[in-house]
Every structure is written in C-alpha cells, then in structure tokens.
Amino acid sequence: MSRLYIVGSGPGQADYLTQAAVHAIEQSSDVVAYRLYLDLLGQLAVGKVWHPSPIGQEVMRGRLALDLAVQGKVVSLISSGDAGIYAMASVIFELIDKTDNPAYRIIDIEVIPGISALQTLSSRVGAPLGQDFCTISLSDLLTPWSVIESRIHGAGAGDFVITFYNPVSKQRDWQLAKAREILLQYRAADVPVILGKNLTRDDESVQISTLAEFDVETVDMFTVVMVGNSTTRQFEQWVYTPRGYDVNGSEST
C-alpha cells in the first residue's frame, strides 16, 4: 500500500484543522513537514515517524514524501495553510509529472484542503473578501518580476481585492512598495489595507491602514497584506467588501 496524503494544516492554530486532516494524520505512519509545523501538530504527531525538514527545501521534502510512500508507508505531507495554495501539492504533482520514476505514478494520493492565510486574515477583520478577489505572490525567486508586475496591473484593472503572499524576504524589500505604486494608478489612496502578522500565533497582530499610508517597513516575511477594492469599507474595527444587497429594503433578492 502506497498512500500519500497532502494535508493542508491551516494557519497554525490546531482548531483550524479540518477533521479530514486530523483523520489523515491519524492514519499515517510517517509525517513529513517543515519543523515548525510538526511542533504545531502536538499530540496528533505522537507515535508517528517524524521527518522534520528545514524551510525552503520544498523539492527535497516532496521527494522524501514520495519515496516513503513508494516504500509502502502511509505518509502525511504537511503543508501550512491550504496544501494547494503556494504550497506542497503542486511540488508533488510536478515531481510525478516531470521526473522519470514510474513508481511515483502508482501512489494513491489524496489532497486535503486547509484554511489559507487570506481566509484567516479576512476572518479577523470581517469580510474584505466579499467580492471577487485574487492572490499574488511577490516572490520573484521562481516567477520573473515582469510576470508579477503584469498580474498587479491585471488585478488593478479588474478591481479585485488583492492578497499579497510573500510580500518581502530578507533578500527582497522593494516589491511591495512598487506594487503599491502600481495599484495607486487604479484605485483611491484611501482604500483599506490590512496587514496580518503571525496569524493565529500568540503574537498575532492585525493592522488596518490605507493604500497610501500603510507602512511598508512594518511588513516582514510573516505578514500577509490585503488591499481592498474600490468598494471596500471600514467602520470601527471592521473591514468588508459589500456584495451590493439593498440592506435597507423590505426584501432581499
């Protein structure tokens, strides 16, 4: 039996795991994950063979998970957030598709989705994702900046609510400021911007600001940045993007 679960573990907080994710991990003999995520699983990982691996070694981690499954183990490969969103699932399928290992093709694979960072951040401030939205990773490690820039223009022109993943890193610090500059060509200076740092951790912080005024310097690699569209509104501690119902009418549509 060659079985691989690619499990989205959510943002970190154990109670954001789905029950399907819990069941997959329970059924596994081996768990492969970036070390920090293993710690977060706590009791769930007890009795499993742990395969902690350092961050940034996605291909190596994917190969390890596939090779363990080929050996007949039941493996959970843990990916934070949603396994399919900027995470390990695409690495696994790229490995199967592009490496010449027929054994990989007979592994029984199940992908289990999880709560992604954009959903966690949205829930903290209300409903900024209430209308059409997009996600853009600002990391140019694997994607040329010209492609990223065309996506920012597309998102601006389409008036999408935008969530930026990987806004900065130790080696990258100018992309977020450039993204703001581009977006100011399309939307007003006062559209709400939400910065969520260390979401679901003890030191979580969420700030609400505006497109013109949010402080790029406070954004680090553990921050998710969300930019409202032209209709996104803030009141008190809440931000939401209205769907457009007539809330004062006598009847809904």
Added chain:
Amino acid sequence: MSRLYIVGSGPGQADYLTQAAVHAIEQSSDVVAYRLYLDLLGQLAVGKVWHPSPIGQEVMRGRLALDLAVQGKVVSLISSGDAGIYAMASVIFELIDKTDNPAYRIIDIEVIPGISALQTLSSRVGAPLGQDFCTISLSDLLTPWSVIESRIHGAGAGDFVITFYNPVSKQRDWQLAKAREILLQYRAADVPVILGKNLTRDDESVQISTLAEFDVETVDMFTVVMVGNSTTRQFEQWVYTPRGYDVNGSEST
C-alpha cells in the same frame, strides 16, 4: 451576552468542518442557516433552536441572526464554504454598517473561515491553484455585467488561474460562454478547464476538459468552473500549475 458566530461550514461534507466551527456550533443556542446546510450538520445541530430559511433570502437571514444575538442568544449563522467568500459575512457587516440599529454594534462577533468550493475542487484534481489565482462570480444580480467583464479581462491579462462561481442560473445562461470568448483572447485553446459539480455530495462529478472544448451546456448552478493559466498542465487524472522549481536539479530553490 450577545454573541454571533459567522461560521463557514465548508462544501458540505462534515469532515471538512474545522474544529473551530464545530466548537462554535456546540456553544450556540440558536443556529440560522439555509435549510440544506442544517441537514448537513446532522448531529451537531441536535438540541439547538433551528432557524431554517430559504435560499436567496440573505438579508432576511442576516437580520434574523443579528436580532437573535441582540436578544441575548448565542447564535451560529451558517454559511456554506468560507463565510467570507461570496457568503454571509459581508451581508452581516453591511447590515451593521448601513442600518440604523445601535444594538447591532455591541454584538460580540467572530468569523470562522471554512473550506471554499475553489479549494475543494482544486484538491480533487491535484494542484491547479499552485500559482496566482482569482475568483470571479458570474452572477450579474448584484454586480453590473460591465464590471464582471472588466474583471475577466483583468484576469486574462494577468494570466491568473480563474475560478468562476455562480457560472449560470435558471435566469442566466450566456455569461459563461462570453467569459470563455474573452479568455480565448488571452490564453491558448488547450489550457485545462475543470468542472466540479455537487462537490462532496454523493453525486459529485469532476470533469477535466479544455478552454475551447468544455461543454457549457453541462454547467449548472451547482457547478464550479476552474480555468488554468498558461502554465497549467494535465497528466492522467491530475491537473497542476507548477510553481517553477527545478524538480530534476540536485537541490531545490
């Protein structure tokens, strides 16, 4: 105590509920939901005061949840998928913001995210959301078609993987064909298209086709339509959008 949980219940399958959602429902005295979602909760809803309501009455359902919380109940308002994505959370915050009811402003509100349909569909076929993506609702009930059309152009120009929600309804049948026509200006005829119908239900079906060839006639109001970007690949039963790692290299990144 005035408390309102806005709970994303996922696509329907009980084991896609997060533990946070389960806890919120357990703590509630009253549950407000579209009737079908209540049925899906099963045992969890036992012993609660049920407030089933018909589909399409979002504003009425939102007011009911807020009014029950004002009366001192602990209320769970159930929204399928993620409560923040084309769902009830934005209705609630629009009601609080725009109606003149100060009692609504002192309700203790918590939004609990859930697995949205785009995540469920992605998990069924591999990892089509592995790169930047967007969601577009094709319903012009609340959004003018000109705005929707500009979003399709923006998504095409930005080469986003696109998930269409509300692709058709009983009253609307031409928007999806028009969306395809627009996207064919930007991407190749053979990019993968995934159609997911009745996801997580007993009669779930998932079809993989291409942008030029997918059959609009098979799409109904319970179908989610996902269109790959220029790099999305299909092999066997899988579809994924590569992040761009050198999977045959000796080392990652």
